[in-house]
Amino acid sequence: MTQASDTIRLLLIDDHPLVRDGLRLRLETVPRLEVIGEAANATAALAFLQECLAGHPQGNTLPHLILMDLNMPGMGGLALTAQLHEQYPQIAVLVLSMHDSAEYIVQAVKAGARGYLLKDEPAQEIVTAIHAIMAGRMYFSASATIHLSETNAPAILLTQRERDVLRHIARGHANKQIAQDLNLSVRTIETHRLNIKRKLNIEGQAELIKYVVEHRNL
Template identity: 55%
Template sequence: MTVLHEDDLHPPSGAPARVLLIDDHALVRDGMRMHLSLQPDLEVVGEADDGEGALAWLANAAPGNLPELVITDIGMRGMGGIALAGALHDRYPELAVLIVSMHDNLEYVRQAIRAGARGYVLKDAPADELMAAIQAVLAGRVFYSARIARGMAEHAVSPLDALTPRERDILQGIGKGMANKEIAAQLGVSVRTVETHRLNLKRKLAIEGRAGLVKYAVQQVGDGGDTKPSA
């Protein structure tokens, strides 16, 4: 497993946030790149036309050129966006992933968020909505297009449904009273990776502080709570 260090991800103060674009249509990437190039706080540092290409690009990128944000479509030849989000979540848990798709199917949205994406924006959304999504996910928040958000509100689900399999494993470990080092050893990841997932758990579950997360996790485990997503 490759784990990014915090210094690799965050640019120097005042430097633009680095972005990797993934879409199997060159015209879409061209348009996205041109739009983002107008934003002084963003810099497109790489592109790929599918998930495998994105992972290869990241594996070969110089540490100082690694992105903070990956923007990807869902439907692509080869590895699609949802599978890519899952792979990135496992290998590069500190990367923010934003899905930009033509599909407004709520099941796609749920799958993307479970896989590790922080946001889901429709391709026909206004440009200012895309920029709001980028700012939100870079800040560690979750963002949905307005139409998606309305659909999610109408079909409310448990907050646990937004967790990735790895996050649910870590929540279970926290609920059992395990320390970060113990959870890391059990899952075969680094302590730093566990810490990153704990931060993501607090963001997704809207929990403040370490104690609040521990209390929530203990309740889930102690009350027989099932951290698996609902059907």
């Protein structure tokens, strides 16, 4: 998002139509939020994203953020989050789940989610989370934050791809070289850099290198 006035495009993924209907009705009352699609499972969600790219290869019609349940038939939410993080790193994922254990929360964030809320949270909490994530922050419900504080986060929250990128950064490699080595686009590497900074709450290359030195088992 480049301006606060931009409309945030949302995709809802949940296998329960009533849940999707409720989310759509609530979110579409909020200015500058637009639900552009719904999906009941991973296959439908990935097909929707491909349709977006087919019409606009530059990704101008892709959702900015996906609200996703973890329990779905077929490919589960964790696997789908990981695939989205790999194929569409520019799209933020906000998990809405009934699971409040640290294991689920950590796995979701390691897969690439930028936020985690429980399904019984007030609707306004979802809106707050969406705006926070679009402003470049991560967002967790109060209970999720408590569970994360009991782990050795944020070190364990990096995805494998983010760890690969961070190792290259620590070696002083520029984005272009990292992109070539990992067979990714420069834009994707830039997105991974931003995600790493969000998760580690650090700024600048010097701090990134310091982090890797202090966490050699990364």
